[in-house]
Amino acid sequence: MHHVIKLPYDRGSMNKNLGCAKAPDKLLELFLSLYPDKSNIIKILDIKLNDIYEDKQAHKIIEMSIKSLLSKSNYNNERFIFLGGDHSITYPTYKAIHDVVFAMPNNLNKQVSSPINLLNQTDQTSKNYRNQHHHTNKDTIGLVVFDAHPDCVSSDVVPTHEDWLRSLISHHYIDAQDVYIIGVRDIDKTEQTFITSNKIKVFHTQDVFNNIEDFTESLMSNLLKYKYLYISIDIDVLDPAFAPATGYPSPGGLATRELFYMLMKLSKLRNLMFIDIVEINPIIDKQYNYLTSSIGARLISIFL
Numbered sequence: 001m002h003h004v005i006k007l008p009y010d011r012g013s014m015n016k017n018l019g020c021a022k023a024p025d026k027l028l029e030l031f032l033s034l035y036p037d038k039s040n041i042i043k044i045l046d047i048k049l050n051d052i053y054e055d056k057q058a059h060k061i062i063e064m065s066i067k068s069l070l071s072k073s074n075y076n077n078e079r080f081i082f083l084g085g086d087h088s089i090t091y092p093t094y095k096a097i098h099d100v101v102f103a104m105p106n107n108l109n110k111q112v113s114s115p116i117n118l119l120n121q122t123d124q125t126s127k128n129y130r131n132q133h134h135h136t137n138k139d140t141i142g143l144v145v146f147d148a149h150p151d152c153v154s155s156d157v158v159p160t161h162e163d164w165l166r167s168l169i170s171h172h173y174i175d176a177q178d179v180y181i182i183g184v185r186d187i188d189k190t191e192q193t194f195i196t197s198n199k200i201k202v203f204h205t206q207d208v209f210n211n212i213e214d215f216t217e218s219l220m221s222n223l224l225k226y227k228y229l230y231i232s233i234d235i236d237v238l239d240p241a242f243a244p245a246t247g248y249p250s251p252g253g254l255a256t257r258e259l260f261y262m263l264m265k266l267s268k269l270r271n272l273m274f275i276d277i278v279e280i281n282p283i284i285d286k287q288y289n290y291l292t293s294s295i296g297a298r299l300i301s302i303f304l
């Protein structure tokens with residue numbers, strides 16, 4: 001049995017993609033009509049966020065709900081698919097997973113080497129921390145992000161959809177070396193500085209186009225070393241010609257079949273347990289006959 005978790009939250013988009021809170025309902029509606037046979041292999045969890053207007057509070061609810069769900073899991077042939085919502089939801093989902101995984105008995109040693117200290121942290125302390133604790137044993141979580149943007153703008157107090165990744169790194173929930181960002185084509189200056197100084201692996205759309213088979217194969221062999229994998233899919237990784245219904249459409253992106261190809265391969269990885277699909281906006285999508293939402297519905301089915 002797999003889990004589909006609805007996270008209808010769009011106020012982390014800084015009013016740039018209001019309406020993407022409607023995506024969980026729309027994607028599931030389309031998914032169930034396209035794949036009726038798969039309806040009995042998923043359990044749906046609806047996290048109520050519609051009346052929440054404060055990012056911090058929304059993130060707390062998401063984090064606690066996921067922790068509670070994971071604590072009941074036996075981690076046996078189960079996948080967890082989170083439906084956003086804007087990309088800020090990846091902060092609390094990843095944080096919840098991190099906290100639960102690192103608290104598991106067989107990972108107690110890791111808990112010591114990965115202290116969580118949210119006080120007085122800056123990017124610089126994060127860097128020092130990493131230099132001191134360069135763990136080579138990969139009994140940990142790998143994060144693969146498909147996104148036109150690296151979402152590493154200077155982090156604010158509460159993570160938004162444009163800095164959630166930088167926040168996860170700065171707050172030590174993930175080591176920069178375990179992050180793979182794919183399909184990037186829009187990077188601003190401050191992001192580039194952060195990416196360079198933290199040596200984050202960023203693959204531009206062109207890197208994928210050059211040879212998609214080799215690219216995917218070498219990515220997969222890198223990902224085998226992780227105990228768990230989390231794949232975060234921002235729909236704007238696709239070219240707007242294919243997926244126009246999103247907040248920051250950016251030309252020159254992946255074609256739908258290229259994304260499907262890579263994800264079908266990655267879905268064969270047994271350590272892949274966590275997936276999120278974010279930034280699809282059904283309100284914009286209405287005029288396109290829900291084309292982008294139907295891509296989202298197909299993305300769900302790839303992992304089941």
Ligand SMILES: [Mn+2]
Nearest residue numbers: 087147151234
């Ligand atoms: Mn994003």
